[in-house]
Amino acid sequence: MSRSEQRDGLTRVWWTWLALCVLPWILLSSLDVNLGLPAIAIFITGLFALFPSLKAFSAFKRALFAMQERDRAGEKARWANLQRTQLLGLYWATLPAWLAALGSISGLGGVACLLLIFGSLMTLLLYRIPRQVL
Incomplete structure (x- = not known):
């Protein structure tokens, strides 16, 4: 596959995850069901759930920088x-x-x-594939 096809595939994956980010809330918010879980505990857990994404972003950033290499030998692995x-x-x-x-x-x-x-949407923006990766 060419670099532009690979990039387009990763962009489609990003858009799919964007839909997976928003759709559950849209679909479940209209339900009138109470699970009995403590709401404040879910909110605090959600806030803390933002932090592991920052560690994952550093690995993603290193992978993006590795894409700048132009040797064909390891391109598929990159x-x-x-x-x-x-x-x-x-x-x-x-x-x-x-x-x-x-x-x-x-x-x-x-x-x-x-x-x-x-918070999730802003973090998702970090994982977009930049146009320079061609």
Whole structure:
């Protein structure tokens, strides 16, 4: 595969994870079910869930810098490493939004849910593949 096809594939993965970040909250917020979980504990867990994404971002950044090398020998391994680190980072970035979806059916307020979702969205922006990776 060419570099542009690889990049387009990683961009599609990013957009898919963006949808996976927001859709659970949209779908679950309309339910009128209370799981009985403590809402403040879910919110605090969601806030702390933002921090593992920062460690994953440093690995993603190193993988992006490795893509600047132009030797063909290890290019396939570099793309695989970039995809793996992006997926790991996207998982950690969407975790607070998933907790917001869980919190919305446990009685967590709308503002607290939106804070967690916007935190996830801002973190997701870190894992976009820049145009320079061609």
